[in-house]
Amino acid sequence: PQMAENEALSRRQKVLTIDTMNANIKKVEYAVRGPIVQRAVQIEKELKEGVKKPFNEVIKANIGDAHAMGQRPVTFFRQVLALCSYPELLDDDKFPEDTKYRAQRILKACGGSSIGAYTASQGIECVRQDVSRYIERRDGGVPCDPDNIYLTTGASDGIVTMLKLLTAGEGRTRTGVMIPIPQYPLYSAAIAELGAVQLNYYLDEDKCWGLDISELQRSLQAASKHCNPRVLCIINPGNPTGQVQSRERIEDVIRFAAKERLFLMADEVYQDNVYAEGCKFYSFKKVLYEMGPEYFNTVELASFHSTSKCYMGECGMRGGYMEVINMDSEVKAQLTKLVSVRLCPPVPGQALMALVTNSPQPGEPSHAQFLKERTATLGDLAQKAKLTEEILNTVPGIRCNPVQGAMYSFPQITLPERAIREAKEKGQAPDMFYCMKLLEETGICLVPGSGFGQKEGTYHFRMTILPPADKLKILLSKVKEFHQRFTKCYS
């Protein structure tokens, strides 16, 4: 009791305590790196220390971290980054000419020809030009102004920055932000931190996680009494749900946003990750343009991309960009000012973004290998997407939509009543209870659906499709065995 008292005393004396800290931060949750991942890290340490477990390694299928799962970096990217880091290598014969040309171009755009110099806060100008030409090619010629491109520290940075600009008002006039459920929890975390109002619209699991305009309407209507809904966030291809939006549906969404005067935020970081037959990635920008000037000249849109996903998987580089369309010029000046406070995005990430958007062309020495590596990675992911869906759907009590795109499956799991009760008694979400048990028994680390949001009374998990095919098969068969065991045990 004396010790507890001392501790209480010392806590009372602290300036910064759980009671006196920023209350919004307390509300932030980020399941992708939440308690289950912390436990996974602990288990890894225990394994290293020789603690006996029913498995030899932890498989982290909780996060879209391609290189950590064994995907090799693209040779061309890394050669150029090495040249930019240590330009003395420009004399080295083992680097192809096009890698040297790219490195020199980037270095020339850097102060003192060093990637150690600050760049313009919006990003290096020639990189923004590369990005805008990439967007034009991607969108079949829709014009893109480099002045509308802001390079960012991963896509997360851009998304948070935009939400920050958009958050205003108090009480009933506070900005409401519509997000899909299930969502990628960066959105709920940023909304909580900013004290904005989270407005859920539910994706339809029975229609392959489709987006229904009447559901958007419902969500908006329910919200308009207690806040000022101003933003509509779309994740396409979907995270964690893996669906790919059709062109028609994107048109519907744009029409809805125009009618209801919502600022559109399109998270398109998985734009190269489309696997299912008949599915194709359409950017919101392209569709907006093709709907004609009535839309293209009025609807406000920010679109986000990153070096972390697609075939690159360069998460650690924290490269990204956003494109802003129809942003008010005064607001844009404010945005430019705001990003200047953080000086500039990391230059290696900017350089990488230049390479991603201006990759080797036919005739250049690196082209063949680049193409081979990219094709192999995307082909491999497509196979694993199919494999994951197929194996999971063989398990009674697991139902998995097609993984049309992105890097995740988000299957629904049926949990026995007794497991749900036991979880609730422990104060845990039932799917957290399930995933924790899975981790302890098999070493497999997944994220419970409750971390992304789901329809009341349904349970899911998110699993990446990133492990190498042989490992993925083992993982899936372990999940299968576990699910059967778990179901039996609690039935």
Place this chain on the structure above:
Amino acid sequence: PQMAENEALSRRQKVLTIDTMNANIKKVEYAVRGPIVQRAVQIEKELKEGVKKPFNEVIKANIGDAHAMGQRPVTFFRQVLALCSYPELLDDDKFPEDTKYRAQRILKACGGSSIGAYTASQGIECVRQDVSRYIERRDGGVPCDPDNIYLTTGASDGIVTMLKLLTAGEGRTRTGVMIPIPQYPLYSAAIAELGAVQLNYYLDEDKCWGLDISELQRSLQAASKHCNPRVLCIINPGNPTGQVQSRERIEDVIRFAAKERLFLMADEVYQDNVYAEGCKFYSFKKVLYEMGPEYFNTVELASFHSTSKCYMGECGMRGGYMEVINMDSEVKAQLTKLVSVRLCPPVPGQALMALVTNSPQPGEPSHAQFLKERTATLGDLAQKAKLTEEILNTVPGIRCNPVQGAMYSFPQITLPERAIREAKEKGQAPDMFYCMKLLEETGICLVPGSGFGQKEGTYHFRMTILPPADKLKILLSKVKEFHQRFTKCYS
């Protein structure tokens, strides 16, 4: 009028306008990249396009951007970064063994042995260990726990994150943050963005920008009626003012923070940049420790460092760390959660931080060259600090304190009454008026003192000491000529 009407109409229709955006962001100012720098960039473009000017190049002495000013990167750092980027080079004979060993150690700590993988959100564990051993050596053995180290995206990221945690309350209970005037404008910008209350304490220009405890007391007293002062920020060595705090003064500040229950934030990014005889860098951590357990076990402190300054100057890498002392364990868990939302700091910056804090040791192949490069850079900076002070003080109407440390001089300039009037008529701060004229007439880009804050009725500019010595001399003599011309013209 029709066009104006159309524009007004189109503006009214936008979701996000200057009137509906986040009001706090509008209050953000960041002079280091403000209007004067935008104009400098414009002039550079004009020069390129062949527009005739009374000068051939713009010299940007506005920002502490060492590589842009011609400082060469440290060879050892860049060799290791190249190896980390493209590990195929590990077979290459031209890289010294110790660069390979460091690269392998970093790669081994990365998922899939790739710097493209996400790391722990707090930073790679072995890097945090390097940092903590560095701190222990720096502070003569004061213990440092790697769990208290958070790697960051430059120091700015850490500073903003800490201010974010500390900002709470509404109205009279809103968090007040004490900052020096003149200050580095990241502080005022972050405070504005968070809607915290900025509390100024003035440094004493007549005492070499010394910090006076009675001034801290005055500032605190004045504030306590309208907010809840909880944080005291110190920049040592000073930015923009270049002073180095004595050990005794740091003790006084710590005693003041303890007595007044303030959370201490120590911005120590210039810790290697100490030039003046008799001056020495003491970390707040070390002094706190040596004041005994009464202080060391209670005073809450966050200290910030970066790869951008000192002899490294690797601004573009966005590497940094913060150490938190006596942070409440629940708050620490919240901090860890908060940083996890952004996934991880850029890995090249983390790797660089490992190299800075675990640099080549005697006996290692890279040691001699490393030492030579570091010594040359720091020696050169010391010379330029002296040179700047001396030349500026030869100009009637310019008075410059010794540049004891950091990378800037912040001289006071006497402006003729007529210039002040003319500036005010134009709605400009008088020192902005002065710096703009300087830029237009000489191509030299400095930051007006008003961007950092200064005593009412005094005027200053901040100038980096970074240009190469020969260029710096030209720059200083141009400033001298300009000041004389300006004074004459407006007298």
